[in-house]
Amino acid sequence: MRRAIAFAAFFIATTAMASWYDDYDAGMNAVRKGQWNVAIQKMTAAIAGNSKENDKARTYGAIFISYHPYYYRGVAYLNSGKYEQAISDFEKTSGPGETNLGGLSELMQRAKSKLEASNAPPPEPVPVAPAPRTVPVPVPQPATPLPAAPTIDPALRQRVAAAIGTANGSLANARNRKAGSSPLYAQAVTAIADANAKMNTAKSNDDLNAALASAQNAQTFADSAVAPGQPPVQVATTQQPKTVAASAAVFSDYMPQLRTALTNYFNGDFDSAATGFESLTRTLPKNGWVWAFLGASRYAQYAFEGDEAYKTQAVTAFKNAKAYRKWSNGLPDRYFSKRIRKFFSTLS
DSSP, X not given: OHHHHHHHHHHHHHHHHHHHHHHHHHHHHHHHHTOHHHHHHHHHHHHHHOOOOEEEEEEETTEEEEEOHXXXXXXXXXXXXXXXXXXXXXXXXXXXXXXXXXXXXXXXXXXXXXXXXXXXXXXXXOOOOOOOTTSOOOOOOOOOOOOXXXXXXXXXXXXXXXXXXXXXXXXXXXHHTTOTTSHHHHHHHHHHHHHHHHHHTOOSHHHHHHHHHHHHHHHHHHHHOOOTTOOOOOOOOTXXXXXXXXXXXXXXXXXXXXXXXHHHHHTTOHHHHHHHHHHHHHHSTTOHHHHHHHHHHHHHHHHHHOOHHHHHHHHHHHHHHHHHSOOTTOSOTTTSOHHHHHHHHHOO
């Protein structure tokens, strides 16, 4: 009898603990799909079960996740036009979890600006003097208001200019390495010209973000360019985004295709990432890095969808990663979550 009671208590506790994680997991899926109302509902349910954010929240057993429900609910509120609720959640969160949807200060400022704009009183109508009774005057039709010009963030424009300056410095370093004839150097020149053109003609923040991406691509290409016959350049990772650093760590010759796959991986689009890495395994069949990222993408799909086929594919990819590369300390935590690194370490 005591065993039955103890087992029932354990089952109830386990179910309660798993409930908030299941809600958080479903909420993350909704966030990635832009289903903001569902995301709000699921994150609210997760918070009801576990209201404390934690970079290492225990789900079950020895499985830990980066748990930041207030951050993602705040983003959902912001995109749903519920600005006061978004501000409240942004004040409670310490930042994003594994999927970064924007800096906390930037999101907070955006929510406050939207709230201020929504609370602004409508302009008072200008009184029209009555026309003399003896002289009928036609009522003038109000002029159609011109659409407001999109706002451009001066700070973002400065970031683009700084990125272009950094890319120009990388081009100069490539020339000093006698890498001016490299195909990657040519790609860098094209990318920086595109960045300059987009910045000079930018009419919105979206245009500036596109210019910023081109400038960052130019830096990546330039840093990876080498003179004919020279080994690939080891690109420093301390001052670069994860996508750039990981791309350089694999193979510079496949940088554009790798960058796309890695960008999808770090943005949480694991299906597209897995498709990209599978294509790369056909051109780089013995590259342990490519197999490792493919395994991580498939395991992430398994973790979110529960499809055993993804787990089987992840095991195959991770075994190839172990076969083609020696991982003395396991997968690096800079690119892979603790849950994925733990699963990788259990494979023989």
